[in-house]
Amino acid sequence: ATARDQIQVSGSSTVLPYSTIVAEAFGENTDFPTPVVESGGSSAGLKKFCEGVGENTIDIANASRPIKDSEIEACKAAGVTEIMEVRIGYDGIVFASDIAGNDFAFTPADWFNALAAEVVVDGKVVPNPHTKWSDIRAELPDQEILAFVPGTKHGTREVFEEKVIAAGCEESGAAEVLKAEKGEDEGEAACMALRTDGKSIDIDGDYTETLARIQSAKNGIGVFGLSFYENNTDKLKVATIAGVTPSTETIAAGEYPVSRPLFFYVKKQHIGTVPGLKEFAEFFVSDELAGPEGPLAAYGLVADPELAATQAAVADEATLAQ
Amino acid sequence: MNDMRLLERSVDQSEIKISARDVQVWYGEKHAIKDVNVDLLDKTVTAFIGPSGCGKSTFLRCLNRMNDTIDISRVEGKITLDGEDIYDKRVDPVQLRARVGMVFQKPNPFPKSIYDNVAYGPRIHGLARNRAELDEIVEKSLRGAALWNEVKDRLNDPGTGLSGGQQQRLCIARAVATQPEVLLMDEPCSALDPIATSQVEELIDQLRAQFSVVIVTHSMQQAARVSQKTAFFHLGNLVEYGNTDDIFTNPRDPRTESYISGRIG
Amino acid sequence: MNDMRLLERSVDQSEIKISARDVQVWYGEKHAIKDVNVDLLDKTVTAFIGPSGCGKSTFLRCLNRMNDTIDISRVEGKITLDGEDIYDKRVDPVQLRARVGMVFQKPNPFPKSIYDNVAYGPRIHGLARNRAELDEIVEKSLRGAALWNEVKDRLNDPGTGLSGGQQQRLCIARAVATQPEVLLMDEPCSALDPIATSQVEELIDQLRAQFSVVIVTHSMQQAARVSQKTAFFHLGNLVEYGNTDDIFTNPRDPRTESYISGRIG
Amino acid sequence: MPVSWTLLIVLALAGAGYFVTRARVVALAGGDVRRLHSRPSYHGWNAALLTALPALFLIAIWRFVQPAANATPVAILALVLAAAGLALALVRNAPDFRARNAVEAMVKGLLILCSSIAILTTAGIVFSMLFETGHFFQKYPWQDFFFGTTWSPRFGGGSQLGILPLLWGTLYISLIALAVSVPIGLFAAIYMSEYASARLRSVAKPMIEVLAGIPTIVYGLFALITVGPMLRDWFAQPLGLGNSGSSVMTAGLVMGIMLIPFVSSLSDDIINAVPQSLRDGALGLGSTQSETVRKVVLPAALPGIVGAVLLAASRAIGETMIVVLGAGAAARMDLNPFEAMTTITVKIVSQLTGDNDFAAPETLVAFALGLTLFVITLGLNIVALYVVRKYREQYE
Amino acid sequence: MSDATLQGAQPRPSLLVADPRTRKRNAAEARFRAYGLGAILVSMVMLVILLFTIITGGIGAFRQTYLEIPVALDAAQLDKNGNRDPDDLRKVLTLTYGKILEQSLQQAIADKGIAIAELSDKDVSNLISKEASAQLRNRVLADPELIGQTVEARVLVNGRVDGYYKGRVSMESAARDANTSPAQLQLADALKAQGMLATQWNWSFLTSPDASDQRPEAAGVGIAILGSLYMMLVVLVLSVPIGVAASIYLEEFAPKNRWTDIIEVNISNLAAVPSIVFGILGLAAFINFGGLPQSAPIVGGLVLTLMTLPTIIIATRAALKAVPPSIRDAALGVGASKMQSVFHHVLPLAMPGILTGTIIGLAQALGETAPLLLIGMVAFVKNYPSAPPDGLFEPASALPVQVYNWTQRADPAFIERASGAIIVLLVFLLCMNLLAILLRRKFERRW
């Protein structure tokens, strides 16, 4: 087979849309072929990335989480010693319900009380007794609790557990009671354990599935990525968290609490052998694309306030500290 | 054309069981049975003779509507059983076939045990109240077909593992076990040795006491031994039909005579 | 046990074609052929007779190793064709079967046209150089089997659409068309009328001029008509083997006598 | 030398070998084909195969093992092999040479090679999972995996990865799917082969087969949007069996529809192959058509039908999309068919494409799940084999 | 035999009146038949429902809304140096062309005297698909002489406006929609009244490659069709012969012993292996060990071949088993070798079953996504692979992958395209199977 002339990208499905937007523009505006962008999950992408160096390994791995040390080790063992980490921006995570339904203004504590397996009522730890949102707080609508949350395969789940449920656990004071009752570690785990009685439904699929589920169960509230919500504002109504409405601005400003960084990783050893690899990385983080006015932001990516530093790092081909 | 309708002399003794009028059979374009008229009598053994390929099996299969299963075959004319048109739309061929049983030319045992082969008919027709009765029917039928001694120790072996002649007798036993009123036997002894043949012939003779039997045979001797009436077919025509004795001693049609004396085949 | 080895008087005239020594056959547990020793001569018709289920077909199938295809069957002993052990590992059963042809007890035409049925053997053995030769072989074989007149207008119709007796003759034609040295015929005339039978017998007589023929039959008359040697089987044993005339006029074993006179079956 | 040239030369040599040996052997026999042991074309084929096969194998193996290496020596070796094969064929080219046996032996070798691909695949699957499974069990106790009744992977560690709820879901969903597809498929097959006119059959059979070709995502969405809410509103809620929009029942029903053609088409072919004489035998004894079918035809067709059912079951076990969208992603052990559950296969896919560290037990568990499933289905297949052996009715 | 057997004979009932037992049996027969017919009807109804949803959902993908406007290719923006140097022209990015298109549209609105309240600049610029700027750029690069002229351009409009004409978007939903507005739709209506905007048959859905999430209107299945075609070629060429050969060996030649039992069980077990596991195998065997490229149809084809083999083998073996032994005997009896008896007689009779296995196996292979996930074919691919054999080694997508991808995208316009791709997939499947279906009909016979 002839030498490969197109860039191969693989990894996170969250980063996928941004990556394809950039790849498409890259192909249109340069003489390089359009990179091939696979999806398959951050983990699978990194695994392929760390398979080794050479023509039949990928050049870039997208990830919706930072690479783990163990993965860096594995990479190194396979000869992938020089990895560039590029943060492209942030993914906002929002709560939305059917457009025709009630308005919601949540606090993290509400979510904890609604979805935790065990909650604290009158200072005692009890299995979650709440069936309606109004049971938790009278201001919330009188509506059955039904939440569609990302399944345990999704990185979003981790963010949801940490930044919403665990935060809510602390905020409501339940954390102290739980830790007092079960010990430090157990209590922390109990803070993040979700109920399994059908009020909280794991979604292993993607946001389109969550949307479909909300449309067939109108009283459900789903967890979405900001960009997904922004493409479906005619069907979904977004909830506020602690009074803040999610948007690229509020997230970039740090007002809206639930977000996570998005990355891609470049195999530096391929720069020079795979044509256009570095150009692509630079193109990706250029202001025209990843800046607040660029198409990525238009699509829902929260632009990175420190984009300039990232651009410089890419230009320098800075690799991860070994 | 071949009008063998009423042989008035004999009809007083035994009544007509099956009567065929202007029966024609086609296989696609091939005209296999041409305008056959015949009355088959009750409590009588009728032999069908004629050269290979003349339409004996075809006509036999018309009598219990087994021809229905051949897509390309087409039957015309009228056949009655006890005066009722068997090709009438209201007639249930299943009921007909229960009353008009058949032994096929090629032995076709079911891929089941010998016992189950014979017990099949009694089971679906509910002829046995219990296992003991069923056992009895199976044994009697196998004895009747002169097979019992050979298979009594291996009733649970598959019927398909028998020798050619044994399979043939199994099929006879299977047909007899259903207790039909008319039994159509297509060369039932073709694979049998003389002794087995004579035992089957004895069975046929017994059956005649109550029922009517039609037997296709190539053996003139056999026809003479077991049948009271004989029908001679030739090229799809029923050439001659009459008392067996008459046919063999005094054939009226030259073709019959040639066949009997071994000149046409 | 049943030692019918060399009947020295006749061997001078025609040499031994097939010789069987201590042949035993089992179907699973069932001992179907017991210790058979026999020499079949070249240019001779040998008749196998015996009651149904006695092992005639089984023994016949040993002679061209068709028993190999039955999983549960097991053959012991030694069978030679022209002095060569046919069960030898180096022997190619395919070649053996091309030399020792077979007509099965149950007619089994291929679900192909009549022509293709007959032409199949010549085609795979390359017996015809061109279509004309093939046509000739097909016609000759069908004529020999007394079927030509009935099917000459429908050579392209499927062989499975023939009558029972026609199928049987088709299978004979098919076997003859391959021009084997030994032809094993398992009841080849069971479904044939007397005329067709006599034509097939004539064919057998012709074949004898060059080849050796083994025929299984239940008809003593037929055995007497066509064969020079007769072997009588009973319950898996070869009871008696000798010149046909001797066997029928002067059987040495009481069992043979009973069978011939119609007392055991 | 480029591969394509080598290939062409080898094929040309083989072709030449075919014609040369074929003609030569006829000449050697003095034009009398009957003096040959084998037909002339077998001699030809013998030469062609002898020439082509070893060389082609060499090229294939080398392409697979060392695609980038220098091609020339291998190409030359291949040509030498081809020439040697041709020479051997020419040496053996004599009237009494058993060419047919030689060709058939080679063909048989090819057949064996093809069957061994199945074995190789199995070995490949086992090996590609064994290693990672080992890693998994180093990080996670096997007792908890095989006997754990909770499935809850977590990101921060402390996951519970018990297979039992997944196994339960797998069996439950497959069972419902088979309960739908086997009767419908079998009845459809029976109707098509025993009752329907040739016209209806020739239309209905390919139409039903389209069901097998509709992408599973369509079924999944059908389950999610139509069947799930319908079952919830009409059955689960009125019966007090919960109000889950996704359920085992939903996924099972919809999957059952998808599996209908697996049962119906294969069974139809097998039923159709049962000799007519058996049907005649039964009808001649006065059975109704349905009795004939049930008592004679189906038992004779049993092995094929079991094969079809096993194939359907296999598909049911291997299906993801319908389960994800129809039955949900919650691992649960429950008898209530209107509850959401999930299957092993779904979790293999989701853990494999998930966001965990790829060396974490949460990801590696996918391999352990795959291997376990493999062993379980192996057991089921062995049982099926014995059942078929026991009840098989071999005709003729 | 004594007469006892015969005493059970009843007085003759009429053939026209069924006795109670017969009536019961006939009722059972009627029920049985009804079940059969019911089963077929159920299958058909399900098929019709599913096809109906697919077709109503996807037919829209074959029509697309276009806008025809005069575009003034402003030399000042496109060729600052004025020397038409291709290298300089290439430096001008699509963004600039986007602006030119926007200006042209504004101009056209002004020229036609269209006045719409609350029409923002964003509404105007978003009306035109982002794809249009790339097309315009390519057109200019191909023919730099156009710079400075005013050319007629036929451009795609954005997915929401297109959806408006297909009934997916309404004025009410637009009011809530961040990506369009009632004013934009009114503008579209006004342009339509001027004859500048029309919804037409859309060939490019079948020929164009995928497009990114922001341009649903431009996405097509061209590469996916090619990729599926290539993979199916590989599958067809490998799986049918290998599957049939393996079945023949196992069913006709292999000694029946424990070893072949193991193989038999093994093969049925392979059918039960989830398809994603074949992906794991493919990644390990073909890419990591065999060194074949990522995202290539050859790897996809090989993986799908392994996945379809069990189906074909199981169907073929069942069909071979069903051929009566007497036919084999007949062939052997005239001196055919085992091989000849199989290839001349048994195989033709087993053909219907083999073809059914092929039909079902290919249907499965054509619609499968999971194994492709691991070998890199679930991908965004924009460049066409070349013709085989080289094209087999170049990245491509596949129809089910396109469906899978599109159903996951945020913009609802992709749902319509996913259904459209499913229609294409089914048509593809039918074409592929047509020959098999016809052949099967020819080979079917009873004996």
Ligand SMILES: Nc1ncnc2c1ncn2[C@@H]1O[C@H](COP(=O)(O)OP(=O)(O)OP(=O)(O)O)[C@@H](O)[C@H]1O
């Ligand atoms: N495939 C088989 N499996 C088991 N037993 C068999 C099989 N074939 C034949 N037998 C048994 O072996 C014995 C000999 O059978 P064979 O077919 O040789 O008899 P035959 O002499 O040809 O009888 P016929 O004249 O009835 O054809 C019989 O008892 C028969 O039941």
Ligand SMILES: Nc1ncnc2c1ncn2[C@@H]1O[C@H](COP(=O)(O)OP(=O)(O)OP(=O)(O)O)[C@@H](O)[C@H]1O
């Ligand atoms: N299924 C069929 N399709 C076409 N032609 C058929 C079919 N069955 C029989 N025939 C033809 O019809 C004619 C009569 O056949 P039939 O089977 O009735 O003959 P038969 O008298 O029983 O002969 P045999 O004594 O040989 O069994 C024959 O010429 C035969 O070829």
Ligand SMILES: [Mg+2]
């Ligand atoms: Mg007949």
Ligand SMILES: [Mg+2]
């Ligand atoms: Mg016999």
Ligand SMILES: O=P([O-])([O-])[O-]
């Ligand atoms: O695909 P994800 O890794 O972003 O969930």
